[in-house]
Amino acid sequence: MSTEALAETHEAHAHDGHHPSDLSYIKVAIFLAVVTAIEVFTYFQSVHGWGENTLIVMLTLAMFIKFYTVVGWFMHLRFDSELFTRMFVAGLVLAVGVYLAMLVTFEFF
């Protein structure tokens, strides 16, 4: 299931005060399973000499897509009050900022 298809399904449900249908949830789960399969595939391809940086970028992208999909669809942030999003994103941004600073300080990169 492409992100465009997900977006179309979202349009049908967003802001109408209702959560998506069971079928939509199953489609989202299939999409997540496919992304996970791609992630695992890239791991085995690394044996055949893909560049390390390419792999890290691809895996990070896949991770963000899965994270965003679960939070938006299964946790209903796309359909619920914006206040919930603000509360969660505040903690997330703070965590990412603090620990990126820590990793830079300890010369991880």
Add this chain to the structure above:
Amino acid sequence: MADTAVAPSAPQTAASSPAPTNTGISNEKLAMWVFLGSECLLFGGLISTYMLYKNRLPEGEIGPAEVFDIPFTSVSAFVLLMSSLTMVLALSAVQRNDITRSRIWLLTTALLGATFIAGQVYEFTVFYREGLGYTTNLFGSAFYTLTGFHGVHVSIGIAMLMSLYVRSMNGKLTSDHAERVEIVGLYWHFVDIVWIVIFTVVYLFPQ
């Protein structure tokens, strides 16, 4: 003063008519989101510590490349991911007041979570037998702390799911109580997204 006394309000007979809040949204749900935001800091700290320490190994010490079994962990990750689907189907069933299906999906979610925990126990046992104890090296300490904390969160989630299941069996979980299922679901999905990050950063990133 007696004139200003407030008459006792009528008893609330159903959870579907909660008291109004200042924000217009559920305080319990808001509290769960604030809690999950704070949990990002806990797991962020554990993941960053792992990233810092994973390669600080003396020559010849056991490290991630020697112990990780990616096919096995991929199956575990898939099991936990699918438990998010069954969780959201349980919520959907409760909202429709389809109590039988909600019980089935709640129990399935708890069983998938238990399968994940069983996989983690097996993985820890194998690693220990291969020579990676909690105090063997910095990688071992950081790895067991991170994945152990996550495992404890999954176990707490299973306990919450089972409490919902027992309430349902006692007839105390109907569509009036859908928000309870939703709040437990938020926790469960959070545990899933934390594993999405751990699976990528700890297991799949090139060692």
